[in-house]
Amino acid sequence: AKRKLQVPKQRELGDLDLKVGSGTNWLSVDASLICEEGVILSFRQLIDDRAGRFVKLGDDHFVALSEQLRRRVDALAGLGSLHDDGLHASPVMLPVLEELAADLADPKFDAEAQSRLERLRALAATKVRKPRRFTAELRDYQRDGYAWMWRLAEAGFGACLADDMGLGKTVQALALLAQRSALGPALVVCPTSVVINWISECKRFAPTLRPQLLSDAGDRAALMQQLGPRDLLVCSYGILAGEHEALAEIPFATAVFDEAHALKNERTKRARAARELQAGFRLALTGTPVENRVDELWSLFRVVVPGLLGSKAQFEARYANPIARGEREAAGRLRSLLRPFILRRTKAQVLDELPARTEITLHVTPSADERAYYEALRRRSVDIIEADPKKKRFRILAEIAKLRQAAVDPRLLDADAAPGGSKIAALLEQIQALRDEGHRALVFTQFLGSMALVRRALQAAAIDHLELDGSTPAAERARRVAAFQGGEADVFLLSLRAGGVGMNLTGADYVLHLDPWWNPAVEDQATDRAHRIGQTRPVTVYRLISVGTIEEKILALHERKRELADDILDGLGGDEALDLDELMALLA
Template sequence: MWKRDRQKLLFGLQPFDMLVCSYGLLQQEEVSQMLSQVQWQTIVLDEAQAIKNMTTKRSQAAMNLKGGFKLITTGTPIENHLGELWNLFRFINPGLLGSFESFNQRFAIPIEKFQDKQVRNKLKKLIQPFLLRRTKNQVLEELPSRTEILLHVELSREEMAFYEALRREAISKLTESEAIAGQKHLQVLAEIMKLRRACCNPSLVMPDTELSSSKLQLFAEVLGDLLDNRHKALVFSQFVDHLHIIRDYLDKQGISSQYLDGSIPAPERKKRVDAFQAGSGDVFLISLKAGGTGLNLTAADYIIHMDPWWNPAVEDQASDRAHRIGQQRPVTIYRLVAKDTIEDKIVDLHHHKRDLADSLLEGADLSGKISTQELLRLINES
């Protein structure tokens, strides 16, 4: 819709009319300005984790909306740290949690850095009256079973030597670095990213290498068994170029597939989802960020996560693309994890630190931001 048409539509709205707007459109300056001029009766943000980052245009545009009643819905109110929760409450109940600075001093630092249970309980009591939490087990009792299986990938001797060389190089770089705290944290993350990519496929770090990928080999074996038994699979990775390698393998094997990453426009995205649901493709390759929410892919009954993400809740949301209303078969989730590597350490974090959201909603032990020192230990102990 052009600007004039949008204005005509917006200012022609009558009582009890409903306007639906995408987040992508909301963050456009001219649209944001028009929407902020209206006094809305009710504003609902679905998948509200989209505004979790207070510095983004999307978040700023949402905060400018004026409404008598505001409601947000999300399956992941906290994906990384408590600052995201603060921003969500800034939208629905501004002032409840104070300024960002005071929130950090009163809650975020004591909870995330020092695991202060008393402070955590204070925060929980403060936000509880404004939360309605319904778990999948409560609302979808008729869903089929869901089984999760961790498959350890044994890297070849050559791959392990390559990985170890990268790890030692990373330690050397970080030991010699004199960067200030913020820069040092980013340097550590960059080195960890390189190690994680090496676990997936050595060519993701060194494109000209002749080293083969043990993870790709295990994936091929698992997928072969699934297809022989007429199953369909969703395959997730955080790395788009990793998905490209897998797609090339599928093409060479004559295995039909669909593909989705963040570069795919919305109409084509829907077309590919509909095609898969209608039977076109045995495998759907999806980037974790682009396809973690908002898709219904119940034609698949197997999910394969090619690499572990820091927060298991994000992986769970991706798995829910298949394990949802309309699924008639049991769902099996495979996680491929390179043994004795940084991937093993990330999975350990899943086991030892509960999801941040659950700690406030259910009272479990809390996991917060991962400090630079904790990240360094992941490299040093790999």
């Protein structure tokens, strides 16, 4: 006689038995499911079969997992690596485990884990006071951010403050540095362009700290040897990479990485040097924790919260690859994992009083000569790429760079090209109209050649302007920023990368982008030099786009890039590395 297949009874979230213990350097996580007739499904069985709804018990016996239960097992499995005695997870996973256990019937944490949880709860209830003699008046959300960082530091975790550009991440970090200054020396690593800003802001708001600049000048070895409590060492990412061995010897109480997307590539010297540092608390400051790819988060958190996202292979299997396939659950699991360690507030959420920001795209029609030059260059680019398939990607990127310059002005590639200058002329016309109405403007471009063309156009029109690019020394950079803020010049001409971070340029109420960058986050950072705390006037942003060129296609990419950052931090995710077909489409 045929045996009847048993109709499985569905198991719910409340049936899951979770145990959390404390190992030497890890947490031991075990979960099991008690089924009919005393049969117990082990964590390994649950993990191995979690892809489907049914788990096999015997020849004719199955147990059905509810969708909620299956997702919880999946989330637990992503916290570490499976061993014979259960899952081993980093101690930083404790807040995540508490959240995952919150709605279970009877989760069991051993005495040590329970003690640490009680410590976390006590910290959460602690009222955090502003540091003594700290002179900045913190807004409510800034006090919340400072308190959040303090609690994570006291708990022994790292943190990423990912507030929108212009919300005062520096002053929040300075409050924390002042609070922890008695514990030992601190380190701030930042782009060269904002080194002086950190020194001046420290002197202005945190007089109990002693800021020290580690630069190419002076006796660096002697400076590092004499560091003690209340000293704040400030250096660039370049100095960090060059002095990594000496810096790794210093037991810092706190290490802050400003514009921390500089650490998004784990293979760079700066990222390796950052990982080698000794620090009681590590803090990343960045308005753009994800610029292009999800794995940038892995590199960043490997520095500030080691162990949180597992190995590179584990991260790719659990999160990056599924997110690239558009799987909602993977993005949700990643958000849940990051939630205790990343704080992000947008301007819309916290700054009701910030003036409006309007964005306008100005479409510039090239002259007949410019169109002919661009089209000939485009066709030649396609021929060059097709002629050498083995070096296709390298060739594509090189040819795209040429087309982007030609879209601004053919003279960037060929000094003898027929004078067109349609885009420069459109920019100048806009600047003159703004000046006549009493407005002041920031002009951003990524090409030094186009800076030279704009400079000549401004000089010919007798328009006062200041300039700043990557070659501008830090002290001179600070002088020019102060001059513009003091009312000197109607226009500030800046290279996108050098002028796009760490400066307050609220003296301008118009921002003009001469050419589009691949990633809108970089442009937004530049725009936020003007649209930030301290701005009292509405800010208008103009993007000049050459009609019929690669610039129109780059603009279309912007929306996709914005979606990536929003999806990982706020919702569904997708991986945005361009493949060869997408790159070729830019040349079409």
